[in-house]
Amino acid sequence: MKAMILPHLGPLHEGESRLVLTEFPVPEPKENEILVRVSACGVCHTELDEIEGRTPPPALPVIPGHQIIGRVEVVGANVSLFQVNDRVGIGWIYSSCGKCHYCLSGNDNLCPHFLATGRDVNGGYAEYITVPAGSAHAVPEIFSDAEAAPLLCAGAIGYRSLRLTGLQNGQTLGLTGFGASAHIVLQMAQHLFPDSPVFVFARNEAERKFARELGAVWAGDTEDQPPQKIDCIIDTTPAWKPILSALTNLRPAGRLVINAIRKEEKDKQQLLKLDYPDHLWLEKEIKSVANVSRTDIHEFLQLAAAIPLRAETQQFRLDDANSALNELKARKIRGAKVLIISN
């Protein structure tokens, strides 16, 4: 099969190609696994974190990709959840221990033993993947393969982030950064909290325009002052400066939820400007989001179909994955980038 593999870690400079198109053997499913023929795989900022070593794969080469849509080609001997030709989605959690406190409470994303798709095991930048059947999800009919792919990470993690804000209908919501995840959160928030105005902070005007088109009541630059203080803010940027701005803009007892697996080091010195009375006092809270549990994906896919949510996608061929990653690094973002692998 064809696969885009990551042979070495290192910084991704402009125009560089870190992934290499390679012939790889088609994996064989074990008795509790399914073999999936991949049709589409979303491109996530976490791939940049892997490539550049901020969340390094334990062994190389590895096939990245954890927003996978495909059809079941072979079922293992002990699999009853799926049949051949079923359409399935695969997200970041490839497997977890199933026994620890976190697994038993539905937070398998916090399991110390979980394996991540496309980092700890091979992922979806390939024509085939095997996965434990219990880690695959049925995908609602109304979404095409390309539309469904970004729901598995960008969308589902947006769902978890929104849940972790504790937002009540009528309270104000802020979104810092407006990429793949935030444009889905905005639509979800409008459905779940119809009386909650949404304020968007984004570096470039294209993102701000897109946010207004989708119904944000206000969109400004990351350091602009919104017309009012905000109850909950979700940050999806890789930087630190927006964290300080977001804390300034929070109401007393407001909560900032940081939806990022890693932050870049570049502007970390901004944190020295942290001012206790301005940024933290008055019972402001900061909470991070650690990827996404299987329950989040399951619940979110049902919600996404009910809204119905539209993920705007920009499509690339598998062998053009490096272009998608370069654009992501340069923050040329409108909606979600998706590799189209087969029909």
Ligand SMILES: [Zn+2]
């Ligand atoms: Zn992701």
Ligand SMILES: [Zn+2]
């Ligand atoms: Zn566990």
